Amino acid sequence: MREALYLIDAPEVYVVPDFISEGYFTQEVIPRELELTGPTTHVHGKTIHYCDPVGIHPSMTSLILQRTKEVAPNVPQEQSTLFIVGHGTSLNKNSTKAIADQVALIKTLPECHFAEVLDTYMEEAPFIADWATLSDTPNAIVVPFFIADGLHSYQDIPVMLGFEKDEGQAASQKEVFRNNPYQLRGKTLYYSAAIGTEPMMADVILDQISTFDSNHVTLATPS
Amino acid sequence: MSLSQLLHDAIDSGVHQIGQIRILTQPFRLHHIDDVLSDELEVHTDPDDAREIGLYTESGRYRFTKGELSLKKGWIFHLKSIDEVHQALDLFYPASLGIWRALNQDTLRIQHLREKLSRQTGMYRFTQNISTKGAQELVQKVCGPSNQCVKRILWKIDEQTPLEPSEASEFNGILKDCHTNEAIPLLCQEACNYFVSETRKKVKEEFDASQS
Numbered sequence A: 001m002r003e004a005l006y007l008i009d010a011p012e013v014y015v016v017p018d019f020i021s022e023g024y025f026t027q028e029v030i031p032r033e034l035e036l037t038g039p040t041t042h043v044h045g046k047t048i049h050y051c052d053p054v055g056i057h058p059s060m061t062s063l064i065l066q067r068t069k070e071v072a073p074n075v076p077q078e079q080s081t082l083f084i085v086g087h088g089t090s091l092n093k094n095s096t097k098a099i100a101d102q103v104a105l106i107k108t109l110p111e112c113h114f115a116e117v118l119d120t121y122m123e124e125a126p127f128i129a130d131w132a133t134l135s136d137t138p139n140a141i142v143v144p145f146f147i148a149d150g151l152h153s154y155q156d157i158p159v160m161l162g163f164e165k166d167e168g169q170a171a172s173q174k175e176v177f178r179n180n181p182y183q184l185r186g187k188t189l190y191y192s193a194a195i196g197t198e199p200m201m202a203d204v205i206l207d208q209i210s211t212f213d214s215n216h217v218t219l220a221t222p223s
Numbered sequence B: 001m002s003l004s005q006l007l008h009d010a011i012d013s014g015v016h017q018i019g020q021i022r023i024l025t026q027p028f029r030l031h032h033i034d035d036v037l038s039d040e041l042e043v044h045t046d047p048d049d050a051r052e053i054g055l056y057t058e059s060g061r062y063r064f065t066k067g068e069l070s071l072k073k074g075w076i077f078h079l080k081s082i083d084e085v086h087q088a089l090d091l092f093y094p095a096s097l098g099i100w101r102a103l104n105q106d107t108l109r110i111q112h113l114r115e116k117l118s119r120q121t122g123m124y125r126f127t128q129n130i131s132t133k134g135a136q137e138l139v140q141k142v143c144g145p146s147n148q149c150v151k152r153i154l155w156k157i158d159e160q161t162p163l164e165p166s167e168a169s170e171f172n173g174i175l176k177d178c179h180t181n182e183a184i185p186l187l188c189q190e191a192c193n194y195f196v197s198e199t200r201k202k203v204k205e206e207f208d209a210s211q212s
Helices: A024-034 A060-071 A093-108 A128-134 A151-161 A201-215 B003-012 B049-053 B082-092 B096-104 B113-118 B122-129 B132-142 B193-211
Strands: A012-015 A040-043 A046-050 A080-086 A116-121 A139-144 A182-184 A187-191 B021-024 B028-032 B042-044 B075-079
Touching (some): A024 A046, A060 A139, A093 A116, A116 A128, A128 A139, A128 A151, A151 A187, B003 B082, B003 B096, B042 B049
Parallel strands (some): A080 A139
Antiparallel strands (some): A040 A046
């Protein structure tokens, strides 16, 4: 990562962690490697602004709603529950905060008409494995809150939802996102790829930079 | 001077190679150094394509470090400007131009192995326990063209302890006996993350050996 500053001529740099939440890497490893001491650091002739990770930006809500329209077009929101799935761990309460915050935000949006919006987790209650009993609606739309597709979104969550077996072909070869909808446990389930694969993520990166500029006075005032 | 201008001047003065890539001018073209005589190369005009080409080896294995001596063949870039050449080269060999410029300007921040390991945290914190003998062995096991790395090592074990002479420590970052004035060397200013992860294994081996 320390090579990154040699890539550029620009004297001013914004760093946006492509991470879904705050944690060890965003709070310790990246600052350490880039020798950052605060929101703005002057180091090795450059000014570096360290933004929040993409996953905690409020505009992630737009991506989630966009993704639900893509994965379940023409499915009435009023008859659907939106499940946002995170990893969750009993070791760190902060790991679920980003998702709980997004759920709270989505519920306040005027364009959100879902019967319910629920944060659920792989390894922490409320468990995504209990999706069928967590809501009363006939439709369920499930969006994994991860930066990239991998074992969790290809295999682990599908197994917990009940439409994939914990064996068989390589996880990356499974077409779990292309076989919607699934008829399971008396409901119709729509399953999305990881939210970080949404092309609009590029806009969230830029939003995070705008937010940084709004929250910090970064420009030198001419004397 | 911008990096693109630096590259432009370097090419003007006779530089035509970096890593496993040959640079041609009028018009700008890039291809694998082992594809000189091939006339069946896939033509690319978007410098961004370099990102995909550099991801996997010929056999489809992921190249976990861009300095790996495993760039696949069979492609040629036809590019419009020096900026596009710069863009493609930075995707093949990220930051290599900037690091070369910093070395020539004496502003490169070289971090010796002990410093690099002492800044590690989490599961890599214990890498700082590696013995000097173990670190020297690891350089010869992990670095250099015989181990698929094409970078010239600039760091030592620590300020007082240079690397022992070996192919890895003596490689100059330039392939195929190209003259030093005609190539941009690939440089290693601090041990890479792969080296750190291998150090972790080595430390465990040393610990296990000390317990038996």
